[in-house]
Amino acid sequence: MLASGNLRRSRPPCIAVVGAAACGPEVARLAEAVGRALAEAGATVVTGGRGGVMEAACRGAHKLGGTTVGILPGADRQEANPYLTVALPTGLGIARNALVVRAADAVIAIAGGFGTLSEVAMALKEGIPVVGLRTWEATTPEGLSLPIHRASSSQEAVELALRLATSG
């Protein structure tokens, strides 16, 4: 189907969607719309595999037949949300946050808690572009802002993430 030399190139972009394991309905709608738009664009959705924002993003992608990967903190596949193409129980606890980020060509952060902030920070440390939707604000010790790309809608977030992923 694909010429062997082009196979690497042709792998779809991986976009991580990070956010809290519990969230209100409005944030869930936003995350689901992000997942849907990513699947429509042919991207693979990578998440931490659990509930809340992660589950909503996977549900959105799953409904459109997209590929969804969950990198779970525990060693038990049962903690996975039901919308994962691939569930990877890592048993690494919070250290798995580094893997979610590393698996991604770009990260979309939606709202979120401390775990989300750690993922945003690690992505920036690793030079992986981050798009933020109603997420953390932060100021460095030198008074600079967190260098993430702010989006105001799910569509804008996905377009930004895909553009940043392929230009990287």
Add this chain to the structure above:
Amino acid sequence: MLASGNLRRSRPPCIAVVGAAACGPEVARLAEAVGRALAEAGATVVTGGRGGVMEAACRGAHKLGGTTVGILPGADRQEANPYLTVALPTGLGIARNALVVRAADAVIAIAGGFGTLSEVAMALKEGIPVVGLRTWEATTPEGLSLPIHRASSSQEAVELALRLATSG
């Protein structure tokens, strides 16, 4: 499509195929046949994502449209073989061997080097069944044999692995 309550159940089994990153043509044929049979059975093939046995198993599954996951030791997606549905650069080095094993419902070890032996040992430690094809022999300090299921063909290995995965 699927009733929500059954979604978890209906996730296909994940079978890890472990072996060396370089191998001769005979072992490669064996690994490719294992990958093919796993895809035919609808299983997801998990590997370390690199060459040799890992690449051959992924190629076999990929040809039949199967899902293949590569859990890479490095932080660079470029080291992935070209037959992966999902390439996860972990940056964990050899510690990623634990993740390959944990992601699996059963492990098929084909020939292999020290890394393969570490994966077989960690699977046994974690209670994950291991099927061996021309792989390591080992004897505990107490004189007992490595408790893995020996298979003599790719077909037998896959049948054993799938049976052990679902009975686990």
Add this chain to the structure above:
Amino acid sequence: MLASGNLRRSRPPCIAVVGAAACGPEVARLAEAVGRALAEAGATVVTGGRGGVMEAACRGAHKLGGTTVGILPGADRQEANPYLTVALPTGLGIARNALVVRAADAVIAIAGGFGTLSEVAMALKEGIPVVGLRTWEATTPEGLSLPIHRASSSQEAVELALRLATSG
């Protein structure tokens, strides 16, 4: 020497000092003073094992004969700063940030970059108290401040960290 039943209790507190691998002289002086005060108090100093804030904190503790542990991102002991009692090359890359945090009863963050922010966030996620010295400010999506204890001197930071470590 110690009664066996008390050995666990009597282990000294582990305080992680986190900050950037490169820093100016003023921040270095602050970090060295923190290391010195921790050693004086009998605490074990845990860091990421590299330069900048990590090295300065270790140097301060080392001068007073304190125990210093460096949890290195790479697999090579050579990247360790010269003031470590124990240098642990992990080969985990940025995922080692989770280990620095987990090894600690409390964390002191001094100035710092994205890696530092990820450590602060993971500590808060894990319920490990964080003391901040001229470090990141952040605001949650809900408009709340990062719940860390701000100190204005090395002495105050160490006193706070030790109090929080033992009350935890």
Add this chain to the structure above:
Amino acid sequence: MLASGNLRRSRPPCIAVVGAAACGPEVARLAEAVGRALAEAGATVVTGGRGGVMEAACRGAHKLGGTTVGILPGADRQEANPYLTVALPTGLGIARNALVVRAADAVIAIAGGFGTLSEVAMALKEGIPVVGLRTWEATTPEGLSLPIHRASSSQEAVELALRLATSG
């Protein structure tokens, strides 16, 4: 005390002692003698931090005032044996086996179970020399023996390990 340029060089060798978390009295005596001899030689003893062989080796070193490091699989310091200078709860589960090995200049394997076998295999994969005392035997798929240095006494094991560590 030490000239700055020599500090790296002068760090004592780290020797990992690996073995099962439960063991009989004879193996425990062997492990304790290994720990004692390592401390006498000024080496740092690295273990997985738990009971059995790990605890016995740490007890031996601790009695002579040696430095002992425990790299724990869980996130809880309470699972540490009482003879550790430094207890590092990693929360990585079995993936911490890779860290025990990486922290070492040489590994001494005493008896042991599947976890021990995985550590021996990972050390060999990483090019870290392994000394075996009443431990696993294994044969590669090509019919070769596990390339570890067999010792017949604790004293011989420690001498071998220290020689291999410094020539590495």
